[in-house]
Amino acid sequence: MEAKNNKKTIWAWCMFDWANQSYNIVITSTIFPAYFVEVTKFNSKNTQMVTFLGHRYVNTVLSNYILGLSYLIVAAILPILTSIADYRGNKKSYLQLFTWLGSLACAGLFFFKPGTGLEIPMLCFGLASIGYCGGFVFYNSYLPQIATPDKQDAVSAKGFIYGYVGSIVVQVLCFIVVLEPNWFGITDDWLPARISFLMVFVWWIGFSIIPFRMLPKGQPNAGKHSYNVLTGGFKELAKVFGKVRKMPLLKRFLVSFFLYSVGVQTIMLAAANFAAKELHMPDAALISIVLIIQVVAVPGALIASKSSEKFGNVRTLVGLVAIWSAICLYAYFITNSTQFYVAAVIIGIVMGGVQSLSRSTYSKYLPENIPDTASYFSFYDVTEKLSIVVGLFCFGFVEAVTNEMRDSTLALDGFFVLGLIMLIVLMFKENKLSKQRVEVEA
Numbered sequence: 515m516e517a518k519n520n521k522k523t524i525w526a527w528c529m530f531d532w533a534n535q536s537y538n539i540v541i542t543s544t545i546f547p548a549y550f551v552e553v554t555k556f557n558s559k560n561t562q563m564v565t566f567l568g569h570r571y572v573n574t575v576l577s578n579y580i581l582g583l584s585y586l587i588v589a590a591i592l593p594i595l596t597s598i599a600d601y602r603g604n605k606k607s608y609l610q611l612f613t614w615l616g617s618l619a620c621a622g623l624f625f626f627k628p629g630t631g632l633e634i635p636m637l638c639f640g641l642a643s644i645g646y647c648g649g650f651v652f653y654n655s656y657l658p659q660i661a662t663p664d665k666q667d668a669v670s671a672k673g674f675i676y677g678y679v680g681s682i683v684v685q686v687l688c689f690i691v692v693l694e695p696n697w698f699g700i701t702d703d704w705l706p707a708r709i710s711f712l713m714v715f716v717w718w719i720g721f722s723i724i725p726f727r728m729l730p731k732g733q734p735n736a737g738k739h740s741y742n743v744l745t746g747g748f749k750e751l752a753k754v755f756g757k758v759r760k761m762p763l764l765k766r767f768l769v770s771f772f773l774y775s776v777g778v779q780t781i782m783l784a785a786a787n788f789a790a791k792e793l794h795m796p797d798a799a800l801i802s803i804v805l806i807i808q809v810v811a812v813p814g815a816l817i818a819s820k821s822s823e824k825f826g827n828v829r830t831l832v833g834l835v836a837i838w839s840a841i842c843l844y845a846y847f848i849t850n851s852t853q854f855y856v857a858a859v860i861i862g863i864v865m866g867g868v869q870s871l872s873r874s875t876y877s878k879y880l881p882e883n884i885p886d887t888a889s890y891f892s893f894y895d896v897t898e899k900l901s902i903v904v905g906l907f908c909f910g911f912v913e914a915v916t917n918e919m920r921d922s923t924l925a926l927d928g929f930f931v932l933g934l935i936m937l938i939v940l941m942f943k944e945n946k947l948s949k950q951r952v953e954v955e956a
Contacts, residue, residue: 518662524669526728527660530609530653531677533721536714537616537646539681540688541639542581544804546623547787549707550577556628566632574787574919575910580636581783582906584643585899592651592899596892597754599652605888606731609652613722616645621715624708647899655891656729658877658884667827670874671819674866678811684717685808689801754889757881763947764879766940767828771872772897774835774933777842777926778868779898780905781861784922788845792919795851803858810859811866818867827875828941834868835937839930845923905929 540546554564554573564573571579599605619641626635661669688710691698695706758764789795789803821830841860848854876894884890905926912922 518660519665520660522728523660523730524672526725527653527656527669528673528676529721530649530725530729531673532680533718533725534613534616534646534649534653535677535681536684536717537620537642538677539685539804539808540710540714541620541623541642542783543785544685544801545688545692545707545710546639547577548790548800549704551787551790553626553628553704554632564632566636572914574791575914576632576636577639577787578784578906578910580640581643582903582910584640585647585902585906587640588644588647588651589896589899589903592648593889593892593896595648596651596655596888600887600889604731605652605655606726606729608888609649609729610722610726612645612648612652613719613726614645616642616649617715617718617722619645620711620718623711626711627704627708647895651892651895652888653725654873654895655888657873657891658880658882658887659730663878663882666874666877667819667822667871670877671815671866671870674815674870675812678808678815678866680717680721682805682808684713685801685805688713689805692801693798754893758890758893761879763940763944764876766936766943767876767879768893768897770933770936770940771876771894772901772933773929773936774838774868775872775898775901776905776908776929777838777933778865779902780909780926781838781842781845781923782865783902783906784909784919785858785861788919788923789851789854793848793851793854795854799851803855806855807858807862807865810862814863814866815870816866817863818871821867822871822874826944827871827878828937828944831868831871831875832934832937832941834864834871835930835934837864838868839927839934842923842927842930846920846927848920 551562551573555562558564558573562573563570564576565571566576595608596605599608619638622638623635623642626638657666657670657673691700691709691713692706695701700706700709758768785803785807789800795803818830818834821833837860841857841864844853845857848857873894876891880887880890908925909919909922912925913919
């Protein structure tokens with residue numbers, strides 16, 4: 515078995531985040547959302563109502579529903595796939611499969627332009643999301659395999675930092691193409707954004723080759739069973755689920771993680787649409803805002819990692835989620851771009867912290883040296899994906915009913931408050947168990 519804390523292995527693992535965050539920033543956060551709004555407005559003569567599979571939707575509501583459906587599909591299939599991967603010991607194969615799916619779907623978005631129907635572009639949009647989310651599950655599951663518990667906070671933060679920095683680089687490259695098309699002799703107003711979708715494909719799959727080559731195939735003691743692959747996957751899932759049910763801290767953390775992730779993930783996905791529709795901010799401003807978020811997320815992840823060393827993971831998460839809740843409430847009252855920039859800076863700091871620390875906190879609650887890390891992490895990732903489904907559909911439903919996107923932020927804040935309460939309960943439970951262990955050892 516490969517020794518943990520190997521610097522080359524950890525670097526290769528971080529490079530996957532460097533590669534796939536190009537999708538997250540260009541497709542879900544900046545260029546594609548703005549491009550989608552403009553194309554659909556152009557196609558519908560500025561009514562913002564679009565037709566998809568014979569039904570009428572508000573354009574941004576449709577994109578939120580497609581994203582939500584893609585996450586629901588991921589949540590449905592990944593527990594079985596991760597169980598099979600653990601049973602066969604080939605989780606890297608699934609990492610490659612989903613990465614190719616997502617990156618090729620991004621390339622397919624190049625053909626989305628005014629005058630085309632929405633069915634094929636929305637299929638590519640959904641498949642790109644499935645590829646990104648699916649690959650991330652198997653990527654996350656490597657954390658306890660490559661790092662010891664005392665190093666997992668720092669390694670998790672390092673992975674997210676690589677992702678943030680990589681996304682900044684690819685965003686700047688796309689930014690140049692979109693804002694200065696004349697430098698490249700481009701005269702078609704719709705072409706620069708479409709080129710950026712191809713750039714995501716090249717960046718994503720290109721840098722993913724590094725982890726494909728250098729990460730271990732899977733746990734070396736996996737696959738030593740007599741049952742077949744399909745039934746083995748179900749049995750592996752049932753076995754892990756039974757163990758998770760008997761872990762009180764892990765169960766409580768998953769509940770709190772689900773609740774505050776509803777707010778965190780939805781705000782990250784809907785921020786660009788909010789700025790475009792509610793504040794009428796231009797594309798250049800939207801891109802700069804997301805760049806600001808990514809830049810300040812780097813120190814945010816580092817601060818959270820250092821804070822967890824001093825105050826503990828759960829206590830640090832309590833502080834981060836409390837800030838998220840305050841920002842979500844503040845978003846309801848935002849009326850101008852200056853206020854939005856202030857919110858973006860704070861969001862970036864707490865985003866980096868809550869993402870990296872949530873992953874390492876879950877990893878620390880797992881038993882050491884387990885062979886079925888992908889199956890265990892499928893519960894973490896499915897919890898996150900279900901939270902996104904709930905958040906996006908809640909966000910879209912409130913907007914559809916009230917015709918005010920800012921009303922949706924109030925609904926999200928309720929999830930933050932509930933998540934904060936559950937984290938506080940977890941903190942007291944953890945302290946109680948720690949005292950009991952000390953008394954037993956004494």
